[in-house]
Amino acid sequence: xxxxxxxxxxxxxxxxxxxxxxxxxxxxxxxxxxxxxxxxxxxxxxxxxxxxxxxxxxxxxxxxxxxxxxxxxxxxxxxxxxxxxxxxxxxxxxxxxxxxxxxxxxxxxxxxxxxxxxxxxxxxxxxxxxxxxxxxxxxxxxxxxxxxxxxxxxxxxxxxxxxxxxxxxxxxxxxxxxxxxxxxxxxxxxxxxxxxxxxxxxxxxxxxxxxxxxxxxxxxxxxxxxxxxxxxxxxxxxxxxxxxxxxxxxxxxxxxxxxxxxxxxxxxxxxx
Numbered sequence: 001x002x003x004x005x006x007x008x009x010x011x012x013x014x015x016x017x018x019x020x021x022x023x024x025x026x027x028x029x030x031x032x033x034x035x036x037x038x039x040x041x042x043x044x045x046x047x048x049x050x051x052x053x054x055x056x057x058x059x060x061x062x063x064x065x066x067x068x069x070x071x072x073x074x075x076x077x078x079x080x081x082x083x084x085x086x087x088x089x090x091x092x093x094x095x096x097x098x099x100x101x102x103x104x105x106x107x108x109x110x111x112x113x114x115x116x117x118x119x120x121x122x123x124x125x126x127x128x129x130x131x132x133x134x135x136x137x138x139x140x141x142x143x144x145x146x147x148x149x150x151x152x153x154x155x156x157x158x159x160x161x162x163x164x165x166x167x168x169x170x171x172x173x174x175x176x177x178x179x180x181x182x183x184x185x186x187x188x189x190x191x192x193x194x195x196x197x198x199x200x201x202x203x204x205x206x207x208x209x210x211x212x213x214x215x216x217x218x219x220x221x222x223x224x225x226x227x228x229x230x231x232x233x234x235x236x237x238x239x240x241x242x243x244x245x246x247x248x249x250x251x252x253x254x255x256x257x258x259x260x261x262x263x264x265x266x267x268x269x270x271x272x
Contacts, residue, residue, distance in 0.1 A: 037254060044247035051244055062248040072249065074226075075233035082144060082229060083212040086151035090208040093152070094159025095201055099193075101160075102167040117157040127154070128221035135222065142224030150218050155208025162207070166200025206260050214257075 043051050047059035066072045097116055101109065119127060131150050132141060140146035174196070178188040194201070216231035223232060230249060237246050 040247050041251050041254065043244060044251040046244055046247075049244065051242060051247060062244040065245050066248050069245070071228075071233060072230075072245070075228050075230045078144075078223075078227055079213055079229040079231075082147045082151060082227075083209050085144075085148045086155060086212040087205050087209040089148065089152035090155035090212075091159050091201060091205040094156040094204060094208070095163050095197075097156070098160045098163035098167060099189075102164060102170075103172075113160075116160050119154050120157045124154075124215075124217045128218045131218060132221040141222055142227065144227060146222050147219065147227055147229075150222060151212035151215060152208075154215065154218070155211045158207035158211065159201070159204030162200045162204035163197060166197045170196060203264055206264055210257060210260055214253075 039053075042055060043053075044062055045058050045060065046055045047057035047061065048055070101113055101116075127150070131146075135141050135146045135150075140149070170193070174192050175188055178192045179185070183191070214231055215229075216235055219227075219229050219232045220235070223229065228236070230253070234246055234249060237243060
């Protein structure tokens, strides 16, 4: 049988075409996913009272209306009250849980780990309904405390997973050396363990903050008129009266979320 000659240049050309095709497909998917988000930004600068293209004139009136509206100011204040508190609670509890799971071996460890990350996979409507029914017995509906607890429960799994991933490469001999030199377990944690796993803790905290800040379904069930957050105010505005002010708020949220994602990428680079 006659063997076909090998043409290195031909195969190099195929490799280059495949490389460009793969990158082109990836860019196309990214553009397709981001386009619905990006198109809202120009609408926030429109002088029209409706969300519509083409844009005939440009104005900052919707940003001025947002900053002078009592409803939007109250919603922003509530979001920046609930999200940081929920993040703090989720970070503390999630870090402690991850430390316990990483440093000990016991029966049912996998089951407990599954329970801790369950809020990531359970439908959010189920969480909202069950939280509403349970908190009604304790009078926690229409309170900041109820919102903080549920938002912390939704954010804690992200802290657990990121800290557990960081602890996989942690050198536990550092803890033993610190204890052998007379440091207490608490001092060892704050001076040895925490500085090493800090990128994972901060990454989990940022994910928890973003989860709480963007949450709307649970807030619809638990929040009263005084606990309305930005996502719920946007939902109410879309349902009752579609105003370009919503586009202005959405633009600011996009910028804020993008800043969080860039921070996460920077932390991931630091961790590597």
